[in-house]
Amino acid sequence: MAKVLIAETSYLVRKGLVGLLEQTDGITELKAAGHPDTIMLTLKEFSPDILLLNSAITLPVSHEKLVSKLPDRARIIYIINTPLPEDSPSHQISVFDSKSKLSEKISFHLQKYRDETPEKEDTEELTPREKLILKHVALGLTNKEIAAKLFISTHTVISHRKNITRKLDIKTVSGLTVYAILNGIIRMEDIG
Amino acid sequence: MHISPTMKMSDLVQSNFELLAVLQRLKIPFGFKDKSVQTVCREEGIDLDFFLNLSRWYDERDFFPGETLMNHPVKWLVKYLRSTHSCYIEYHIPRIENEIVRMESMDQSGGKNMQLMLKFFREYITEFTTHIELEEEKIFPYILDLEENLNKEHPDPDFLKKARGYTIKDFLDEHSDIEEKLVDLRNILLKYLAPPSDNCVFTNILIEIFRLGNDLNDHTILEENVLIPQVVKLEEQFHKKFPQG
Numbered sequence: 372m373a374k375v376l377i378a379e380t381s382y383l384v385r386k387g388l389v390g391l392l393e394q395t396d397g398i399t400e401l402k403a404a405g406h407p408d409t410i411m412l413t414l415k416e417f418s419p420d421i422l423l424l425n426s427a428i429t430l431p432v433s434h435e436k437l438v439s440k441l442p443d444r445a446r447i448i449y450i451i452n453t454p455l456p457e458d459s460p461s462h463q464i465s466v467f468d469s470k471s472k473l474s475e476k477i478s479f480h481l482q483k484y485r486d487e488t489p490e491k492e493d494t495e496e497l498t499p500r501e502k503l504i505l506k507h508v509a510l511g512l513t514n515k516e517i518a519a520k521l522f523i524s525t526h527t528v529i530s531h532r533k534n535i536t537r538k539l540d541i542k543t544v545s546g547l548t549v550y551a552i553l554n555g556i557i558r559m560e561d562i563g
Numbered sequence: 564m565h566i567s568p569t570m571k572m573s574d575l576v577q578s579n580f581e582l583l584a585v586l587q588r589l590k591i592p593f594g595f596k597d598k599s600v601q602t603v604c605r606e607e608g609i610d611l612d613f614f615l616n617l618s619r620w621y622d623e624r625d626f627f628p629g630e631t632l633m634n635h636p637v638k639w640l641v642k643y644l645r646s647t648h649s650c651y652i653e654y655h656i657p658r659i660e661n662e663i664v665r666m667e668s669m670d671q672s673g674g675k676n677m678q679l680m681l682k683f684f685r686e687y688i689t690e691f692t693t694h695i696e697l698e699e700e701k702i703f704p705y706i707l708d709l710e711e712n713l714n715k716e717h718p719d720p721d722f723l724k725k726a727r728g729y730t731i732k733d734f735l736d737e738h739s740d741i742e743e744k745l746v747d748l749r750n751i752l753l754k755y756l757a758p759p760s761d762n763c764v765f766t767n768i769l770i771e772i773f774r775l776g777n778d779l780n781d782h783t784i785l786e787e788n789v790l791i792p793q794v795v796k797l798e799e800q801f802h803k804k805f806p807q808g
Contacts, residue, residue: 404627406627408627408629409627409629409788412784412787412788539755540747540750540754541747541750542743542746542747543743543744543747545686545744545747546747546748546750546751549679549747549751550751553676553751553756554755559679
């Protein structure tokens with residue numbers, strides 16, 4: 372299931388796309404923004420899996436920077452303000468496209484996104500290794516200290532932590548500590 | 564809804580009660596009778612456009628009027644943000660805290676889960692208060708002084724000295740994310756806490772946290788996308804008007 376952001380200046384086009392996507396399967400959350408600042412802000416907070424971006428919008432970042440702000444498997448579909456030829460690529464939609472053409476292209480990307488998302492991600496259980504990392508995080512150790520303790524690189528610790536945060540939806544250390552106590556990974560007495 | 568200057572203020576609130584937040588923060592008293600939006604604004608000394616821009620954004624949520632809001636004196640926005648702060652500190656936060664305390668006293672399970680949530684939330688309050696104090700005591704006074712001195716023939720020497728070595732951009736660096744912890748609390752309550760004995764209180768805590776989270780989000784948007792860019796502009800004008808040396 373994908374999160375979609377529509378970045379489009381035209382009010383009419385934006386509303387139209389929202390209307391269309393609300394009827395489309397496979398979308399968990401839908402957001403729309405028009406102003407470049409709002410778009411950047413929403414990108415940061417929402418991190419969409421699919422970005423519909425009008426090609427005429429000048430964002431304050433380069434294309435590479437934009438891609439780096441999106442999740443790994445994210446896809447960008449460009450909205451073009453002029454008509455497109457019959458055999459236009461699937462990552463371009465035109466404001467002149469028919470409903471069926473738009474649905475076809477957007478569904479294609481939603482399907483691709485689903486296909487590329489490993490199914491195991493649906494289970495949000497922590498692995499034993501992640502639980503161990505979480506335990507040390509909750510006890511207040513830094514990434515560097517955890518790395519030294521478990522004979523792994525700091526980079527590996529960071530990547531485990533990213534996965535833990537993604538699976539649990541908890542970002543802060545104190546939030547993770549609460550989770551660890553609730554789930555018996557550490558005891559309340561263990562923390563100062 | 565199209566918000567127009569001639570519509571009745573009471574109709575505006577009736578069609579979208581979320582706008583009560585805007586009225587409250589601009590300190591517009593109730594008892595509108597049949598007065599129009601423009602009449603109420605005039606009587607309360609509030610700029611009509613400022614009111615309309617804010618209300619339209621709160622109502623439509625579609626297009627952020629960043630540029631438009633920037634054209635108003637910065638002191639209005641500061642006043643608005645200050646009212647928002649006191650709303651959080653005096654009302655929202657203590658309310659959530661009290662609800663968690665209530666929840667804890669009702670917890671018959673013998674576990675310490677609610678106690679843990681309370682500890683977590685109190686940590687959050689400390690962080691939140693520090694964040695707000697920084698803005699109230701350091702940032703906002705600086706902004707108000709900047710705007711005032713910019714309009715003077717000769718800036719106040721003390722302020723001039725201060726302005727030379729400071730820029731609002733430094734503040735942006737230390738502008739910590741006060742929403743993160745709240746989102747964590749919400750997710751923990753929603754996903755990981757065992758079912759509580761009283762659903763009504765528990766559900767209410769969640770609703771309040773969602774509300775506060777949304778409101779804080781708006782607050783951050785106003786600060787980072789209107790206030791700070793506007794102050795950056797004022798700083799540029801200030802240094803141009805009063806060049807160094």
